Amino acid sequence: MGTTVFERLRPAAAVVDHALHDTRHSVFWLDELERTAHPALNGEVRADLAVVGGGYAGLWTAIRAKERDPQRSIVLLEANRVGWAASGRNGGFCEASLTHGRENGMNRWPREMVQLERLGLENLDGIQHTIERYGMDVEWERTGQLAVAVEPHEVEWMQGKDFLDQAEVQSEVASPTYLAGSWDREGCAMVNPAKLALELARVATELGVQIFERTRVTGVSGNGIQTVSTERGSVVAEHVALATNAFPSLLKRNRLMTVPVYDYVLMTEPLTAEQREAIGWRNRQGLADSANQFHYYRLTADDRILFGGYDAIYHFGGKVRERYEERPESFRRLASHFFTTFPQLEGLRFTHRWAGAIDSCSRFCAFFGTARGGRVAYATGFTGLGVGATRFAADVMLDELAGVSTERTELEMVRTRPIPFPPEPAAAIGVNLVRAAMNRADHNQGRRNLFLKALDAVGMGFDS
Structure with missing residues (x-):
């Protein structure tokens, strides 16, 4: 196999050692963030709608339901704290x-892509409108996203109306690895993810939603009216929305539909004015390179750089475990790749390192459905793009619970389900074979082998 730029231009080990010295294993976004505490549920309560999950999908569902019908009684149940998992620790x-990128959407739903792209932009505009309407302090920046080519074979992937040649992309952000780029100026915003979760919770409670934290749901039962059982109580509700993300589904039919994949992130100390000048980045776009194993990175409000991705680690058994969040080899690899990307920042240190589980499904984007005669709705499998798509998913679930046909519910993307993952040990074997094949493709001018092509043909994928 050939080499990648991250191997050809690897920084000295001492640079990585210095940068990682005294790094805190803590989520920067959640670190020292003041939050409102919500009580645990004790006893039985009744509601029109019970929402399971206190991340983006659950919070958006509660808010959108209240906006549709302010008189509707809504209870939201969270096993830990609002926004503590993927919603509070993603890249922002x-x-x-809605389809994990245009290429994935075109491969799966080509006849719907114009419609899906329009709905996606309307959804992003809707998020911005909600932020403005409720005065949400979430560090929102509609700066777009710049995809960059760091290998010669990736340059042709950048071609299009937003194409930037090497000189143009270097004038946006200075990195010796950049060969070309493509800047989507409208389709992405930067946000503080933990603040977004907590502000959604604030808005929900102000609209009248009851939120219970430290309340783990143990089951959902009932042929008509549903009973959502918890460790110390229950909610009796007309309808239930399940927004459990990477955690085990409460519906047996979905147990093999997603797997938790761990993604790793570093955060730097704030850049000095001289360091900012050395890299440019005046337009503050989100950045991502273009290999199968890719990095995403962005500036924070106080001019730190978040740098994450590349490794997407699946652990045998498909469990979500805190111990999986500490993986020194992944953090060292990220630090090395960071200084390959920005060698002019040598001496900069990382203050935080963390990880989190992504609810990955085989088609790379969310899937939807109902159970119990339409009394229960679910959305999961966002595969790393849930910050925006969860609002769309909330509307899909509410449409389905209302039993109404809308433009959203008629989409083939909404009406179809991905291929399930096999049970263990086949799941671990398969996922690791795919990761190895993707790594080989990155080292072979992006050429996908027969194994990956076969998976592509049946719509079975794996991504972070």
């Missing part, structure tokens, strides 16, 4: 795409 890219 809020993308318009």
